[in-house]
Amino acid sequence: MIKLDEGQSCTRADLADAAVACDPSTDARLVEQVRHGDKEAFGVLVTRYEKKLQRVLYRLVRDPEQARDLAQETFLKVYQHLDRFDTSRRFGPWLFQVGVNQAIDWLRRRKPTVLLSQSPGDDEHAAEITDPDPRPRLELAEEVHQALEQIPLAYRTVLILRDLEGFSCSEVAAIEGRREATIRWRLSRAREMFRKVWESRQNVGR
Amino acid sequence: MGWRCYWVRKQLSLDVGDDLPASDRAAIEKHLAACEVCRSYRESLERSRDAMLVTRDEFLAASSSESLWPAMQLRLPHTRDTMRRSWMPAGAMAAASVAIAVLMVDRSGDSGGPPRAAGYESPPARFRTSTDFTGNTLDTSHRHSARFDMPDDSWDERFPARTYFHLEGAQPVDESAPEL
Numbered sequence: 001m002i003k004l005d006e007g008q009s010c011t012r013a014d015l016a017d018a019a020v021a022c023d024p025s026t027d028a029r030l031v032e033q034v035r036h037g038d039k040e041a042f043g044v045l046v047t048r049y050e051k052k053l054q055r056v057l058y059r060l061v062r063d064p065e066q067a068r069d070l071a072q073e074t075f076l077k078v079y080q081h082l083d084r085f086d087t088s089r090r091f092g093p094w095l096f097q098v099g100v101n102q103a104i105d106w107l108r109r110r111k112p113t114v115l116l117s118q119s120p121g122d123d124e125h126a127a128e129i130t131d132p133d134p135r136p137r138l139e140l141a142e143e144v145h146q147a148l149e150q151i152p153l154a155y156r157t158v159l160i161l162r163d164l165e166g167f168s169c170s171e172v173a174a175i176e177g178r179r180e181a182t183i184r185w186r187l188s189r190a191r192e193m194f195r196k197v198w199e200s201r202q203n204v205g206r
Numbered sequence: 207m208g209w210r211c212y213w214v215r216k217q218l219s220l221d222v223g224d225d226l227p228a229s230d231r232a233a234i235e236k237h238l239a240a241c242e243v244c245r246s247y248r249e250s251l252e253r254s255r256d257a258m259l260v261t262r263d264e265f266l267a268a269s270s271s272e273s274l275w276p277a278m279q280l281r282l283p284h285t286r287d288t289m290r291r292s293w294m295p296a297g298a299m300a301a302a303s304v305a306i307a308v309l310m311v312d313r314s315g316d317s318g319g320p321p322r323a324a325g326y327e328s329p330p331a332r333f334r335t336s337t338d339f340t341g342n343t344l345d346t347s348h349r350h351s352a353r354f355d356m357p358d359d360s361w362d363e364r365f366p367a368r369t370y371f372h373l374e375g376a377q378p379v380d381e382s383a384p385e386l
Contacts, residue, residue: 144260
């Protein structure tokens with residue numbers, strides 16, 4: 001939290017630094033400012049959440065450019081409906097709820113594509129990884145991704161949000177719009193499914 | 207697999223991610239100490255989860271470092287104002303449609319007949335006759351229970367017959383008889 005003395009002003013950079021902690025009270029304050037016409041306040045919210053949102057979307061759609069587009073659409077949609085947002089709720093879960101729904105809609109609309117083990121941009125991205133030999137890591141990532149693709153979307157989403165992105169069960173429940181007990185049950189099933197798929201793939205590979 | 211093993215495996219799926227309540231953990235550990243099959247199951251759960259977690263940071267290399275905000279800034283002003291303006295014509299049209307519908311219902315409400323004269327008052331029920339939707343008077347002489355009092359002179363001034371109905375065929379009624 002940034003505490004201001006009397007007369008001290010708070011710059012956007014200050015707010016961005018404080019944003020790392022994602023304090024819900026500052027989110028609510030920023031939302032109110034946006035409602036009163038302060039677009040720069042919305043810019044703070046965007047910079048606060050864009051990286052994590054893009055990452056979540058990428059895990060679902062597996063395309064960095066598409067994830068970026070979906071993230072933009074998510075923020076635009078949120079901006080349009082900000083008047084209807086209940087500020088007693090937390091902004092973060094609502095934002096991710098909109099984003100996850102956007103990704104799910106996109107996944108349902110797209111035509112099935114053949115999964116490629118090596119896409120054209122991978123060599124370029126591989127150079128940025130500091131591992132001495134990134135190939136096993138990329139192969140493992142691709143293996144994990146293909147195993148995840150075999151899990152139904154509803155379960156895959158919970159697995160991504162909880163295990164890969166580190167949201168708590170209550171946050172996942174808020175994002176999914178479900179009860180926490182439902183999320184725990186889905187998480188249990190999702191981990192079981194992933195274990196089953198992973199073990200069978202490992203046994204086939206041997 | 208017994209029911210206890212079944213229950214334990216359900217809990218193990220939560221336990222590997224620290225999602226199991228502490229109260230259940232003691233019972234799980236006690237069972238695992240005695241059941242090699244469930245121990246093996248937990249190990250395979252941990253292996254698969256560890257493999258998944260290795261990929262947790264993979265996106266960092268694939269992501270762009272550019273912020274979305276500069277591009278979004280150009281789109282935002284049009285989005286919010288356009289949203290506000292777009293519903294206004296639709297709202298005006300909806301209001302106009304409702305107003306027209308109300309007027310039409312009001313006009314067709316009583317008898318569906320010809321337009322009413324200004325200052326028109328609906329006559330008492332005993333003077334009304336049946337009309338079809340064009341305002342033409344229907345023959346109700348077969349209605350034996352229909353009785354009509356003779357209108358007084360002021361009635362003709364207030365309600366000229368051509369504006370709403372005729373009393374053709376109406377018979378004078380015995381005034382001692384009760385009205386309907």
